[in-house]
Amino acid sequence: MSRNDFDKVGEVLGEGFVCEWPQSNELIRGRAAFSRVNAQYPVSGRWSFEVQLMVAEDPSVVTDTVVRDDAVTARVVSFFTVYDGTIAHVREYWPDEYPAPTARTHLVEPLDGRSSTT
Secondary structure, three states: OHHHHHHHHHEEEEEEEEEEEEOOOOOEEOHHHHHHHHHHHOOOOOOOOOOEEEEEEEEEEEEEEEEEOOOEEEEEEEEEEEEEOOOEEEEOOOOOOOOOHHHHHHOOOOOOOOOOOO
């Protein structure tokens, strides 16, 4: 993924690969469809991926990843099922960032040191 070579990504996907995006009610079935969805996604520049956290217990892997291009920064939480060294299933959640409610600013602090309104 970090090379933006989405056809190559298909090589690590299992024969009956399925990806679910519950928030948009989409199911992507098969290596070719997954590669094409990623290759055709509107982008400004190249995608970069920074894994914040990874937890694995065979056959499951969960990642929390920051995804960026030249215009967008997004966060994705992905749940993978891996069999025989290939990814059989992925369920991904792409949450939208939102400002913290002002009613609790006296109880919290920003995760990254930024003001809670940025």
